[in-house]
Amino acid sequence: MTESGRRERKKAATRQALADAALRLFLERGYDEVGVREIADAADVSVTTLFKHFPDGKVALVFDEEADREAELIAAVSERPARQTVPQALRRMMTEERSRRIHADPRFAGFLRMIDSTPALREYARRMWLRHEQALAEAIAADAGLPPDEPGCQALAHFALEAASLAHERKAPQDALDRIFDILDNGWSRTLPERS
Amino acid sequence: MTESGRRERKKAATRQALADAALRLFLERGYDEVGVREIADAADVSVTTLFKHFPDGKVALVFDEEADREAELIAAVSERPARQTVPQALRRMMTEERSRRIHADPRFAGFLRMIDSTPALREYARRMWLRHEQALAEAIAADAGLPPDEPGCQALAHFALEAASLAHERKAPQDALDRIFDILDNGWSRTLPERS
DNA sequence: TGAGAAAGTTGAACGGTTGCACTTTTTCAA
């Protein structure tokens, strides 16, 4: 177990060296200007090893430290205060989440700028974010007392997640987010079947 | 004009030969099992020529015959009958459009099945469909008497277009489409600023 | 006619990704 500990430590160290080298090079020269061969060299491993550690490929190197925010999404729905609708809770959570992360780490701004200016990264970030759609839909359904695969719940989950990207691309993101969630809130609340 | 006609005819013929060869091979063996070098060979041109005709790459070969449906979207909004809301008009248009195309061409089913089962093609189809978002948003804004970049209009356009994909992936697509558009309709109508 | 645009060709490259063969590490039963 001590020796297998060493093995796992080495594995983690290699992974970290790859992610660190990649992020440094990406921020220095831009995502598209750095090749995987160069990253592997900088971490002193082979290209094959790089892909063993990051099977999702080059894009995944960027998001290695991204925390999993699925739990926060679910909690925002199921532990929301009384009198707050589901869309209201999600809007609030997304607003707070954004400002919190921006204030937390100063380097985070440059990181976000790189993602915004690289189509491949925007696409991958969107896909990662939308992975939570199913879980969110189920949380919404459970909360509303509807079957877990009710189409409206999935639609609301999908639209709420996309609202973030949609608003982000605008000049006045906060206003846009409010406006979009107003639509969702009215639509959701008025079409919701009666609750117990 | 006759001579320039010949040139353009040849160009169109080459393009058609590429699209035909590609579609035939794709349907025979699957999109991922056919390489661009093979397609170019089958059409008796070089790979570079293939990319000259289809700058969007391999995926674009599949959608060569896809008609442009942007005009129909705009018309559905701006020429809708009185008393019909924008979301209602869009839902109706998408429903009719779907059944019309399925009944029109028997080979169409296999074509759709190939797209559904190939992630790269699903992604590209979605991107093509969403290209109409801006135009649709402007049509909605014009109809509602709002500024062309009003966030709610863009959101409605985006959500309405995505509703098609969202419903398509379900067991009961028609029911899902109705349910989703109910949400959008209620949300849109109830948050709409007063009209003249 | 002859300059020039447009289309095509070839061949090679590039960058991300994967397959295959090889070496090292770990396991575990004799």
Next chain:
DNA sequence: TTGAAAAAGTGCAACCGTTCAACTTTCTCA
């Protein structure tokens, strides 16, 4: 303890979509 054999890690070479550079052919039109 030892000695396969499984598991994990490694590197080279290849594959695939895509692009580049240099050149030829074909068509256009003043």
